[in-house]
Amino acid sequence: MKHVFLLAFGIGVVAGLRSMTTPAAVTWAAKLGWLKLSASPFGFMGSTVAVVLFSLGAVGELIADKLPQIPKRTAAFPLIARIVFGGLCGACLCASASQSIVIGAICGAIGGVAGAFAGYEIRRRLVINLKMPDTLVALVEDLITIGFAFLFVSG
Numbered sequence: 001m002k003h004v005f006l007l008a009f010g011i012g013v014v015a016g017l018r019s020m021t022t023p024a025a026v027t028w029a030a031k032l033g034w035l036k037l038s039a040s041p042f043g044f045m046g047s048t049v050a051v052v053l054f055s056l057g058a059v060g061e062l063i064a065d066k067l068p069q070i071p072k073r074t075a076a077f078p079l080i081a082r083i084v085f086g087g088l089c090g091a092c093l094c095a096s097a098s099q100s101i102v103i104g105a106i107c108g109a110i111g112g113v114a115g116a117f118a119g120y121e122i123r124r125r126l127v128i129n130l131k132m133p134d135t136l137v138a139l140v141e142d143l144i145t146i147g148f149a150f151l152f153v154s155g
Helices: 004-017 021-031 048-064 076-096 101-130 134-154
Strands: none
Touching: 004 021, 004 076, 004 101, 004 134, 021 048, 021 076, 021 134, 076 101, 101 134
16 A cells, blocks of 8 residues: 555646646545545545536546646646645545655645646747647546546546
């Protein structure tokens, strides 16, 4: 079960790409019974209210990410959100596996920072080097993010 710390880091990386996708995936996983959070401090993550709120937030973020006035994910507020949600979701994965939620939160938060900076740089370079529209690269990033989020919460 120690591999759960790698999953916590991975879900943090996903939070670095799209901050709201990770809690949406965790809430769905808890609601569907993939993650056992009801007896943990994160039991609220399996509630219908949490599923709806985080899912709406994720959809909103997927749309907003394509707008030119949205700040870079490495700016202070967006980066803090990625750290917080990466930490929260990392802690949830570890709580479900009866492992240290503190270590899970730390792994998730570190993953959030790594994902934010790596994701920003990879996307920027793809747009420049492949001469592709940013929106197209962002849409591919969305699909990768959603896929990995659900992979990590089901693992």
